Amino acid sequence: KQEVTQIPAALSVPEGENLVLNCSFTDSAIYNLQWFRQDPGKGLTSLLLIQSSQREQTSGRLNASLDKSSGRSTLYIAASQPGDSATYLCAVEGNNRLAFGKGNQVVVIP
Amino acid sequence: NAGVTQTPKFQVLKTGQSMTLQCAQDMNHNSMYWYRQDPGMGLRLIYYSASEGTTDKGEVPNGYNVSRLNKREFSLRLESAAPSQTSVYFCASSEDRDLGQPQHFGDGTRLSIL
Numbered sequence: 001k002q003e004v005t006q007i008p009a010a011l012s013v014p015e016g017e018n019l020v021l022n023c024s025f026t027d028s029a030i031y032n033l034q035w036f037r038q039d040p041g042k043g044l045t046s047l048l049l050i051q052s053s054q055r056e057q058t059s060g061r062l063n064a065s066l067d068k069s070s071g072r073s074t075l076y077i078a079a080s081q082p083g084d085s086a087t088y089l090c091a092v093e094g095n096n097r098l099a100f101g102k103g104n105q106v107v108v109i110p
Numbered sequence: 111n112a113g114v115t116q117t118p119k120f121q122v123l124k125t126g127q128s129m130t131l132q133c134a135q136d137m138n139h140n141s142m143y144w145y146r147q148d149p150g151m152g153l154r155l156i157y158y159s160a161s162e163g164t165t166d167k168g169e170v171p172n173g174y175n176v177s178r179l180n181k182r183e184f185s186l187r188l189e190s191a192a193p194s195q196t197s198v199y200f201c202a203s204s205e206d207r208d209l210g211q212p213q214h215f216g217d218g219t220r221l222s223i224l
Contacts, residue, residue: 041217
């Protein structure tokens with residue numbers, strides 16, 4: 001069974017600092033890896049999707065890398081802003097299902 | 111620009127009552143999903159429908175039934191609600207499950223079973 005881990009569960013950073021969020025997974029036979037953002041009381045918003053054949057994806061200030069062999073992905077958010085405060089979820093698709101981590105709860109301090 | 115719409119947003123039930131959670135998407139997506147989110151457990155897949163006319167069990171299907179009414183709509187039914195089914199339920203859709211496209215989520219239904 002695929003296990004997805006995100007550490008730390010919560011973190012705070014000053015505005016302007018770069019954010020680095022880590023995700024690890026136990027089974028490297030994945031189809032793709034997705035990063036989502038969840039705001040309180042809301043659903044999930046897809047941020048980036050990395051296919052298993054890719055090494056990274058970029059969208060604006062966001063960059064996600066994937067190392068399948070080591071079972072790791074990293075989400076970088078450059079020059080963090082208070083509006084980046086949210087929970088970030090990593091999800092790995094394989095074996096006909098999406099397995100989610102429990103998330104990194106991020107607070108960006110003005 | 112509705113995307114995925116879930117109704118109701120909140121519901122309180124008594125143990126043993128039944129109810130149906132509704133989900134509709136306007137993106138012409140083939141695949142639809144139902145998840146539950148519980149503190150400390152993350153999101154877990156209940157059922158999914160890869161395409162109109164098909165449904166399959168996910169990780170935690172017990173106590174639930176689903177219906178893919180048409181391409182737009184995918185409903186989740188609790189026949190006899192139990193306190194363990196207190197959770198936030200999310201519906202999601204994607205263009206095609208086999209293409210590995212991102213999933214689009216609704217805002218959730220917050221369900222409490224007393």
